[in-house]
Amino acid sequence: MSGAQAWGFTDDRGTELGAARVPRRVIAYVRAGAALCDLGVTPVAVYGSGHDGESLDPAKEGGLRAAGVTYLGPGRALDEGRLRELRPDVIVDVTYDGKSPYALDEAVADRIGIPLVALSVGNELTLSAILDRFGALAVSLGAVSQGAVSQEAVSQEAVSRGDAAAAGSSTGLRAAEELLREAAAAGGFAVLALSGAGPGQVHLARPHAWPELARLAELGVRLVDPGPGPGANWLTADWGRAAELRPDLVLFDSRAHATAPDGALSGVRSTPWNPETPPSPAAYARFFRDLAAALAP
CATH class of the missing domain: 3.40.50.1980 (Nitrogenase molybdenum iron protein domain)
Structure with missing residues (x-):
């Protein structure tokens, strides 16, 4: 043009x-x-x-x-x-x-x-x-340009408070990642990501298949792999299989079409995960910050 x-x-x-x-x-x-x-x-x-x-x-x-x-x-x-x-x-x-x-x-x-x-x-x-x-x-x-915004000084304290301007920049995302890195190292929790499909079925996420889950692993979060079986992104199983993996924390699909964690996982900590989180620094800073709070001892 x-x-x-x-x-x-x-x-x-x-x-x-x-x-x-x-x-x-x-x-x-x-x-x-x-x-x-x-x-x-x-x-x-x-x-x-x-x-x-x-x-x-x-x-x-x-x-x-x-x-x-x-x-x-x-x-x-x-x-x-x-x-x-x-x-x-x-x-x-x-x-x-x-x-x-x-x-x-x-x-x-x-x-x-x-x-x-x-x-x-x-x-x-x-x-x-x-x-x-x-x-x-x-x-x-x-x-x-987000690059221009990221030159601002953003403290971890501001990000932990949920400051919108801080979380909206690349620097805010990096600060949220550091909070998550520290929380993951302190807690050492086994984390299972899943999407409920009704009372008899659940989709268990394969961590390597999801860019954000792969990033969590890089930050030290101990993600549970559901093991061998069909499915590139998910292993579909019953809720008993999810319980057998013995997660300390469940990341559950919070979208409207998914169902909440089954009773087989009662007593296990859980926190929402949107597999379609908006691809922006602000949205992922919020997710990482919330997960860091869920991982706190």
Whole structure:
């Protein structure tokens, strides 16, 4: 593209996207939209995945509801007429396979002539790389560089208090990571991440398959691997299998479609985990800070 206001961005499928001007009206998958909202780009609307219903999942909303962002329902059932009425300049989704957008059929974007950006959230990238990519997209859409924010001095005390400005910067994330590193070293707890699928079934997370869980391991959190069996990201089993792994702390999927830990895990500490945490420093600083508190002796 040419001209002072031209916009260009290459997404994580290798698709080169461009427009005659910087997109201002952004519609996004809820996870991507919540991240962009944290990073200084407020979408005009967001849509959900096949797991989502007609109301915005509180576990996924981040700052979207407070910012007055419209929720359109599941992406695969999106009303194209409503989408056209919103006059988007760009659509932002995520991809797990590096090929296809996760929550919206790309043909929808093609039919209305809107560029679709898909950023990877799969385990081929580290958490740091994922955050960098969302930061780069936000900057291309007019947000202030997070690098500029990260030059501010941010104390661990401010992060532990939940100071929003501190947690919103890269420095705030690093301080939250240090809090978590200290808590993990002090407690030594065995941590099991899971997603409840009803009274007779649970999905047990394979730590290496999730960028944020891999980062927890790097910070010293002792994550429990569910062992051999089918499934790349999850091992599906009954709740008795989860209890047999003898976790000291359970990270339970807090999304609306998941169920709470079963009675087989009664007496085991638990703390929420959103497997679709918005890829922003602020969101992960909050998660790491909350986990550090849960790991306290």
